Amino acid sequence: MDSITHTLFGLTLYGTVDKKHLDIKHKRAYLVTAVGASLIPDIDVLSRFWDTEGMYQMWHRGITHSIFLTPLWALLFSILCLLLFKVKDKKLFFFGWLAVTIHNTSDLFNTWGTGYLEPFSSLRITFGTIPIVDFVVWIIMGLAYIFSKRKRGKSPFYFRIAWMFIFLHFMVQTIQGIFIYNQYDKNYDQVALSAGFIPWTFSVVAKKEDTVTIFSDSLFHKTKEQYVLLSSEGADLDMLFDKRPEAKTLYEWAPFVVLVDDNDRIGLYDPRFYRNGQSFLFEYIEKNN
Structure with missing residues (x-):
């Protein structure tokens, strides 16, 4: 709290x-x-x-x-x-x-x-x-x-x-959260729950292989798919962890992460805090540095 x-x-x-x-x-x-x-x-x-x-x-x-x-x-x-x-x-x-x-x-x-x-x-x-x-x-x-x-x-x-x-x-x-969690747990490799500010509403973050899907769910309304995120599971994180130790801490601390490996940067973020296209728990380094 x-x-x-x-x-x-x-x-x-x-x-x-x-x-x-x-x-x-x-x-x-x-x-x-x-x-x-x-x-x-x-x-x-x-x-x-x-x-x-x-x-x-x-x-x-x-x-x-x-x-x-x-x-x-x-x-x-x-x-x-x-x-x-x-x-x-x-x-x-x-x-x-x-x-x-x-x-x-x-x-x-x-x-x-x-x-x-x-x-x-x-x-x-x-x-x-x-x-x-x-x-x-x-x-x-x-x-x-x-x-x-x-x-x-x-x-x-x-x-x-x-x-x-x-x-x-x-x-x-x-x-309610446990009931909703159990509905996803058998269909995904990893699942995490995040309560919404509106009572009895939840974000469900579900990962299967390299895909993370974020749902809005409740016992009182239909499930809504909010985001689909692709994780670069094959990314080499050694350089990231060496230059950005906070990234290694986040990797060990979070239930699971989304890995980013594109032309500009390599990093990872916690999808439980993903809102409006980004997560505030995001650690990365620029590849041109």
Whole structure:
């Protein structure tokens, strides 16, 4: 999910806390833990500043998003709350642990993928059933906020209901995505799913030999073929990987790629992000260089 959504996740989680009997220091500790722990895995974006080997694609959503690192992030915020607010509360540890786990787990459902099992596995897990920016989730959290302001005494109740609806939304989207995925899986060599911004719509990227076809699909409308892409499967990628290490990282990171080898350039791109004639994840070199 994007940083705005993760921040809203943190605020919505903070909203579930019954703060009637909490003093100002405890309230601040819970707020910092909820929002901070909901954002901390994305600290890996700082790796851009020292990446000299084109590894950022693999580092982003890598080890910092591991489920095995979640208790360490929670411990970090417990220590911060002790130092900043003089608050020692074991509930804060589990609260922070929940916030980080929500971040890492929700990212599994996006197309981008997550190193959820690092360092024990480098597999990038992606379901592709929830868009990175999900306006349905925003609306659910927004409604919880509005209702909480009208009846402040029931504020935690509304935010807890919001989490129930978010969970239900994720499950409904994912069940539909799995059903659509299975319709293609037996007919193609490789298949990847990418959720659309409109609820219950998906892009299905299917590869068979050297042809990649991108479909728009849903349980509620007919399948539409959007793009047919030809991959130069026989392309020699050694020079590309040597001159553009980011290309090798992308090749290893993506479920599958489309190879480009024409008179002007050699490269590869991730077809899951193909829109309007190009993919924003495209690494290449000019042949005349």
